[in-house]
Amino acid sequence: xxxxKAGTYNQLWLKAQNSLGDILxxxxxxxxxxxxxDTAAYSRYQNNLYIKYIRIFRKLEIIQDxxxxxxxxxxxxxxLEGVMGRILEVRREMVDKGLSEFHFMDDVIQDLKLTxxxxxSVGSPCVI
Numbered sequence: 001x002x003x004x005k006a007g008t009y010n011q012l013w014l015k016a017q018n019s020l021g022d023i024l025x026x027x028x029x030x031x032x033x034x035x036x037x038d039t040a041a042y043s044r045y046q047n048n049l050y051i052k053y054i055r056i057f058r059k060l061e062i063i064q065d066x067x068x069x070x071x072x073x074x075x076x077x078x079x080l081e082g083v084m085g086r087i088l089e090v091r092r093e094m095v096d097k098g099l100s101e102f103h104f105m106d107d108v109i110q111d112l113k114l115t116x117x118x119x120x121s122v123g124s125p126c127v128i
Contacts, residue, residue: 009062009063009066009067012059012062012063013072013076014061015059016060016079018055018061018064019052019055019056019059020056020079023049023052023053023056027049030045031064034116039097039127042097043094043097046090046093046094046097047094048111048112049090050087050090050091050094051109051112051114052112053083053086053087053090054087056083057080057083057084060076060079060080060083061080064076064077064080072091
């Protein structure tokens with residue numbers, strides 16, 4: 001990994017925590033709404049969740065790799081496992097509802113203001 005200040009990983013940890021909080025609020029709010037009837041909206045919602053969880057996973061993976069504090073490492077490891085499980089759940093829902101293994105997420109990537117290269121590569125932890 002790149003050379004970054006120790007504070008950079010703490011900032012990345014805070015970003016990951018905030019992102020997890022945001023996505024949990026989004027899922028709680030959407031569970032009150034019944035968007036499963038509108039397949040296009042549901043597909044867009046699932047794609048959005050999938051990409052956001054992938055981004056959180058990458059942040060946590062970088063943090064886990066570089067963290068020295070043993071207690072924090074255990075917490076990050078548990079979070080990483082939980083996020084991986086949620087990614088698999090969202091992916092399974094996408095496949096079950098979409099009846100396809102392949103999903104085109106161009107519109108969601110554009111809405112999140114990501115470039116295709118950025119979504120595929122982890123990049124330096126200093127710029128994520």
